[in-house]
Amino acid sequence: MKTDDLILALAADARPHGPSLVAGLIGAVIAGGLLAAVALLLTLGPRPDFAAALASPRFLFKFAVTASLVVTAARLALVLSRPGADHLRALRLLWLPAVLLVGAVVVELLSVPATGWQARLVGTNWAVCLVAVPGLSLAPLALALWALRRGAPAQAPVAGLVAGLLAGAIGAFFYAAHCPDDSPLFVAVWYTLAIGAVGALGAVLGARLLRW
Template sequence: MQTHELIKALAADSRRTGVAMNTVWWGAVLVAIVVATTIFFALLGPRPDIAIAAQTVRFLFKFVVTIALAASAFALLRMLSRPETDPRGLLPYLVIAPALILTGVAIELIAAPAETWSSRLIGTNSLVCLTFIPLIGIGPLALLLLALRHGAPSHPALAGAIAGLAAGGIAATFYASHCTDDSPLFVATWYTIAITILALFGALGGRVAARW
């Protein structure tokens, strides 16, 4: 059988079992959220002044970015689990969260005095951020990679990396409620590094878990 014929056959089979795959994906993401919730409250919990912080735009903006990343990466991951998907057509999904955070950074640089930029970027929780976003996200990543095994991605490493972004978005959403550094400069730097760690783990895991 030629490669393109195999892909068509797998795609047809995927369509025939679409309900089952939907169940797998939504089950995986729901359990991933439960796992992230458990780890978050066991290790960190929300910041003490969360009620006051929730009244500020910068605090809420963190959730806009992290939820946008988790949602767009999850949608992209489901598409990449099908063998007929061309990754080049999915790039718009990947620019949603970066576009949001770059807009936030631009506004921050305009509004904040230049002498405060460095302190806002470094913040006070950078090491905590780099530790706990991957720690909260590793369980969700494992679940998404297991779900990916039920598909037939043509690019398993890429699909795994996207699973890492989705898991990172979930983890960062929880961590954002604990983090007292609300500057978009901090989020753009340290959250990005932490989520990239999960994306790298995902790429490695995807090559093993989703290979066919």
């Protein structure tokens, strides 16, 4: 095929097919969230004192910090998927969840005596957290990667990493409803580890799936 012929064929296909990149990712986040919610309800379920816990700022903080990561990682993934975008500026989007987490840790360290730090950091359920968060994140990760295949990231593994953080944050958001450990110290260590693991998986998968 000659270049002019190729152009003719491309032109005949002018109108884009399917949803836009943005609509696709939003759809993936919503569908992934629903799947993670159903998976949580069918397996671990919310913690027994869920309703009472809603009055606890520490409990609510877990949703705030994971939700902020969902939103910022989704925006970052969209930026990274556009050729010619300013990647360094885009990375600054992650400041919001980082500041929230660091701020909450500082407040916790100031409000709890040092003797209580270790118990709050280790918590009671970290092993479940490290398994459940990645588990709940698998469907969101698959959907996010699928949606981002419409994109054109300069660095496929980096885009995959961000997709993983996005999926990990969705998983963590719903796991938080079950998780009995509410201290920001626990969140900073175990949630971060679990979400980071999903991010690593996303980077490995993205390196293959998001190439173009």
